[in-house]
Amino acid sequence: MLISRALRLLRYSPVLINRKNLSEQRHGNNHVDLRLKSINDTHVTLIIDGKELKYDWIFLRDSCQCHQCIDSSSKQKLHRTTDIPLNISPHETKIQVLDNNNLEIVWNQPLLNQTKNIGKHQSLYSSSWLRTYSTSENIARARYNDRPYVYWTRNNIQHVDLHVKCDDYLHSDQGLYTVLKLLNDYGIAFIDNVRGEFTVERLVERIGEIRHTFYGKTWNVQNVKQAINVAYTSVELGLHMDLLYFEAPPGLQYLHSLANDVKGGASYYADAFRAAEILRQNDPEAFEILCSYPVTFHYRNVGRHYHFTRSTIVLDRFSSNNCIDHINYAPPFQAPFECDTSKPEFRKFIQAFHSFRDLLEDSSNQLEILLEKDQCVIFHNRRVLHARREFDASSGNRWLKGSYTDLDNFKDRLRIFREKFDKVSHLEL
Ligand SMILES: [Fe+2]
Structure with a gap:
């Protein structure tokens, strides 16, 4: 009434x-x-x-x-x-x-x-x-969450300048913003002329706090005896993401090359978002099963026992177009499947997993690059897969120093710098 x-x-x-x-x-x-x-x-x-x-x-x-x-x-x-x-x-x-x-x-x-x-x-x-x-689109713009991803292949990414000089990245806002945009758009960027054993810490801290893990604040990727991780050997290390056995894997990974004069040992990368989108278009059923089937990851070694189960593709379920939020793919860190593999879904999942693997492993979808001494690669560990070719450890020295920061820190900087450089003045909160 x-x-x-x-x-x-x-x-x-x-x-x-x-x-x-x-x-x-x-x-x-x-x-x-x-x-x-x-x-x-x-x-x-x-x-x-x-x-x-x-x-x-x-x-x-x-x-x-x-x-x-x-x-x-x-x-x-x-x-x-x-x-x-x-x-x-x-x-x-x-x-x-x-x-x-x-x-x-x-x-x-x-x-x-x-x-x-x-x-x-x-x-x-x-x-x-x-x-x-x-509208959700206006909210995304006001939150500076609307910058689209650019899906890439070997052909199109080789025409993009992914390199920024260390001094520009560390000392100029425009240099940092260039790197933030590259990481958003392509999920990968390279910093050149990085000198000093611990400079990688400064590179990480330019975006956010270092994510300290049981591997340390920083860690050395070198060929060692009795390696606690396959990365610390000289064998081929296939496409993977790091630390998927954590509840919250780190979002950005930095690898600084302090020495690299061995035979072999090139790094290569693949855009897993693009592979997933192609699968969504070509085989929606395979895409769906990769969005739901549980894959377990673990690390059970040197007095540690980490364990987490997740689907291969994770969608942003709050987005209006079901966009991909992140990918979970790390064959070396998989545990035995813990779901009921006697059900027919297991074979369906395996088939879909093969299709996804084929897209990722297609060399025309990969960027291969030898990380030279004094270069640091930064990549989005929830989107871009990384890998390394086998190298001859007796032929020279290969020493990378790595570190992580969380995706929250990256997104925080990206929003702040987008607001500074590309203010959405007509959509103020
Ligand atoms: Fe790795």
């Missing part, structure tokens, strides 16, 4: 109609046309740039950005979503578009944990904020 009265009031209130007309003016640089259409028990319907959009009262109350709702110092929320009464709505139709193009709502009741005498709570939402939250 209250709502039907509200709808009548909305329709006939001269004040609101005037406000509506005013709101049609364009304000500043935002150019957002915001109008109020109707309200009901659970939603308001707004017209934003001619498009009809619904916003739930609970979403709006929960997202209030005022200083009573967001701590001005920590920028953190001061209430829980579950503190909002289920029947919250505007107090007696107190919802309007103000002259400054903000939507004002005065709420009909306080939050569940608030005591009386607090007064009616007023929330303001800018038209650009409302527009940002109108």
Whole structure:
């Protein structure tokens, strides 16, 4: 009943109609046309740039950005979503578009944990904020998560300049931003003229904190006797990702070449996102089974016992187009399968796994490069597979120093630098 009265009031209130007309003016640089259409028990319907959009009262109350709702110092929320009464709505139709193009709502009741005498709570939402939250694409842009990946093959990546000088990367924002963009777009970048045994630590820290693992803060890839990892030998090491037996494998891997004058030992890389997308197009059933079939990884050696089970392809299930979030592929670190392999799905998975392997192993899909002394490669360990050809350990010295950082640190820097260099001014949060 209250709502039907509200709808009548909305329709006939001269004040609101005037406000509506005013709101049609364009304000500043935002150019957002915001109008109020109707309200009901659970939603308001707004017209934003001619498009009809619904916003739930609970979403709006929960997202209030005022200083009573967001701590001005920590920028953190001061209430829980579950503190909002289920029947919250505007107090007696107190919802309007103000002259400054903000939507004002005065709420009909306080939050569940608030005591009386607090007064009616007023929330303001800018038209650009409302527009940002109108589509997942706008949210992605506002979060600087919308830079697309460039899938690559040997042919097309050899025309891309993947190299940045160490000094530029360490000392210029533009140099760092170039590397961040390469890592986003292609999942791989090379830093040249890197000198000094421990400089790789500075290279990592330019993006984020070093991810310390049981291999150490940094680790040496050298041919050693009684190696604790196949990487520390001279044999061919096929395409793989590192540390998939961890719950959260590191997102960026750095390998700095301190010496490389052996016969053999070239590195090669493959874009697993591209391989997965080709499989999705050509064989959707194989793609699906790789998205769900459990593969176990482990490391059980030298007093350690790590273990994790995951599917080969992981989708971002919150994205509108089911895009690939990451890949899990590391044959040397697989454990025996722990699911029921007597079921027919196992053979279906194996067939799909073969198709995926064929795409990855196709040399026309690989970038092969000998990492020269004083070069450091950085690659996205959840997208780009890495491998090494066998080398003759007696022919010289091959010494790489490696280190990791988490993908969170990379994405944080990329957002900050995109905001600095490519600000999305019309979609401010
Ligand atoms: Fe590796």
